[in-house]
Amino acid sequence: MIHGLATRLLRSQDPEAAHDLTIRALKAGLGPRSGPKFDPALETMLAGIRLPNPIGLAPGFDKNAEVFAPMLRAGFGFVEAGTVTPKPQAGNPKPRLFRLTEDQAVINRMGFNNEGLEAFAQRLERRGRGRGVVGANIGANKDSEDRIADYVAGLVRLWGLADYFTINVSSPNTPGLRALQTRGALEELLGRVSEACAELPPRGRVPVFLKVAPDLDEAEVEAIVETAVAEDLSGIIVSNTTLSRPPLRSKYAGETGGLSGAPLFEPSTRVLRQFHTAAEGRLTLIGVGGVGSGEAAYAKIRAGASAVQLYSAMVYQGPGLVPRIARDLAARLKADGFLTVAEAVGAG
Numbered sequence: 001m002i003h004g005l006a007t008r009l010l011r012s013q014d015p016e017a018a019h020d021l022t023i024r025a026l027k028a029g030l031g032p033r034s035g036p037k038f039d040p041a042l043e044t045m046l047a048g049i050r051l052p053n054p055i056g057l058a059p060g061f062d063k064n065a066e067v068f069a070p071m072l073r074a075g076f077g078f079v080e081a082g083t084v085t086p087k088p089q090a091g092n093p094k095p096r097l098f099r100l101t102e103d104q105a106v107i108n109r110m111g112f113n114n115e116g117l118e119a120f121a122q123r124l125e126r127r128g129r130g131r132g133v134v135g136a137n138i139g140a141n142k143d144s145e146d147r148i149a150d151y152v153a154g155l156v157r158l159w160g161l162a163d164y165f166t167i168n169v170s171s172p173n174t175p176g177l178r179a180l181q182t183r184g185a186l187e188e189l190l191g192r193v194s195e196a197c198a199e200l201p202p203r204g205r206v207p208v209f210l211k212v213a214p215d216l217d218e219a220e221v222e223a224i225v226e227t228a229v230a231e232d233l234s235g236i237i238v239s240n241t242t243l244s245r246p247p248l249r250s251k252y253a254g255e256t257g258g259l260s261g262a263p264l265f266e267p268s269t270r271v272l273r274q275f276h277t278a279a280e281g282r283l284t285l286i287g288v289g290g291v292g293s294g295e296a297a298y299a300k301i302r303a304g305a306s307a308v309q310l311y312s313a314m315v316y317q318g319p320g321l322v323p324r325i326a327r328d329l330a331a332r333l334k335a336d337g338f339l340t341v342a343e344a345v346g347a348g
Helices: 002-011 015-027 068-073 117-125 147-158 177-181 183-199 218-230 262-279 294-302 312-317 321-335
Strands: 044-046 049-051 055-057 078-084 097-100 105-108 134-138 164-168 208-212 235-238 258-261 284-288 307-310
Touching: 015 068, 015 097, 055 321, 068 078, 078 117, 078 164, 105 262, 105 312, 117 134, 117 147, 134 147, 147 164, 147 177, 147 183, 164 183, 177 183, 183 208, 183 218, 208 218, 218 235, 218 262, 235 262, 258 262, 258 312, 262 284, 262 294, 294 307, 294 321, 307 312, 312 321
Parallel strands: 055 078, 055 307, 078 134, 134 164, 164 208, 208 235, 235 284, 284 307
Antiparallel strands: 044 049, 097 105, 105 258
């Protein structure tokens, strides 16, 4: 009840101010706790990493690796912090974050605002090992002369600190970044990332994912899959926010930036299915976009995702969302005769 009231209060504030207030509250120890353990059927493996449940927190919420611990206590099976860039940057001018309440959606044009790689790394250095799964979403500075070098710098500095890495080449809010998804640019990027991994101290296989846009055609999907497989990537995260605009009711529908939330569910799940078909089991997939219920999470898993991530739905449903999704997802698995999450992956 208390957290529900807090959620309603935060929704009355400016979106970015509300987010900053939420981060401060979580750092002060005011976050929710998930309570009893989740159904054992939800335990699963993600590219070799054991998860207590397949529901992850998408990047953008914990940009600076400040609150991954309280979000894990809130029930998330894993947390992806970032996006972090080598140098601190302020991001785009405000206002840059908009709630589309009537559409249960969000538009943002944040522009990778973050405190930089060193502050991020120092916070990860202070976390205890074995206390939940934390990934690092790494990006490039807007003014970088060598964006690929920025990704390598993030990987090298955070090696041994993060449980997995995500190469973010799909944010629509850094000019030219999505061009790194084209085959030639992607081959160069992933080739240099692979070379960097080979030179780092051996730590077993540390998963590296590529995060892609939902605005891809079938040929682009196939090209990305073949490049990722050739460069020995662990998997693909499908997807980032979209530049497209389905019919929306909110007065903010015309704002520029990436659209997330409920309207992204159908297009992102459609592209997820395409990646599942093209990958033929060679890559692990994480489904993102419009996950706000057990039904949506289950649909992503049946479309080929081994795990899912969410963020925008928390804006409207509050911190009790994760346990609700987990309970519903476990019930749906059992109703369809699946003993584990892994059995349901790609079954749709």
